[in-house]
Amino acid sequence: MAKTSASPETAGKGPLSQKVSLRQKHRLSLTPAMRMGLRVLALPTESLTEEILREAEVNPCLMVESWPTSSAYEVALDTAAAPEGLSQSLLRQLGMQRLDADVKEAARVIVAELRADGYLDASLEELVSDYGIAKPLLAAALAAVQSCEPCGVGARNLAECLALQLRDAGL
Structure with missing residues (x-):
């Protein structure tokens, strides 16, 4: 009896060959929910x-449950945005001015130093020593802040506040 060995080239090509295959199907099924x-x-x-x-x-x-219906005015009042604070308003106004980047940064420092009522307690010399910003830049930044609304913001005392308001009124 002669033995025959299948060579790798002929393996799997005979009548009794086996073949392994793998198939993958994706199917989307929607549940009733x-x-x-x-x-x-x-x-x-x-x-x-x-x-x-x-x-x-x-x-x-x-x-x-039924909810009480509201008028359009009540809905608008309930969804109204919070009022803008002084610092936010000043920064927005400064953003619209044509200022050098250095002056704009110095103006941000001044806005951060303002009291809640808009007065500036720190002198320019104190700001120079605290932040290391040149005095001419701070002076230009203070002028930019003082040109913003509300009129008189950035004043260091009542006399300066009134002078800014008079200047704004053209007097």
Whole structure:
């Protein structure tokens, strides 16, 4: 009896060959809950309200509570933004001025040093020593801050505040 050995070239080509293959399929299936969710999301407001009431009649676990309706004014009042603070207002105004980057940065320092009522307690010399910014830059920055609204902001005392207000009024 002669033995035959299959060479690698002829292996798997005979009538009794075996073949291994791997297939992968992706399939998306929507559950009934997902289908209902998609249907509910597509409903307009009136139809959604009707659907909720219909489901509440069928399902004793669901309870429908009505909310008091508000006027458009009340809704707008409830959603109004918080008023802008003095520092935010000044920084916004300074951002609209054509200032060199160094002057703008010095102006930010001055805004940070302002009291809540808009007065500047620190002298320019103190700001020079605290922040290391040149005095001419601080003077230009102070002038830029004092040109902002409200009139008189950045003043170091009442006399300067009144002088700024008079200058703004053209007197």
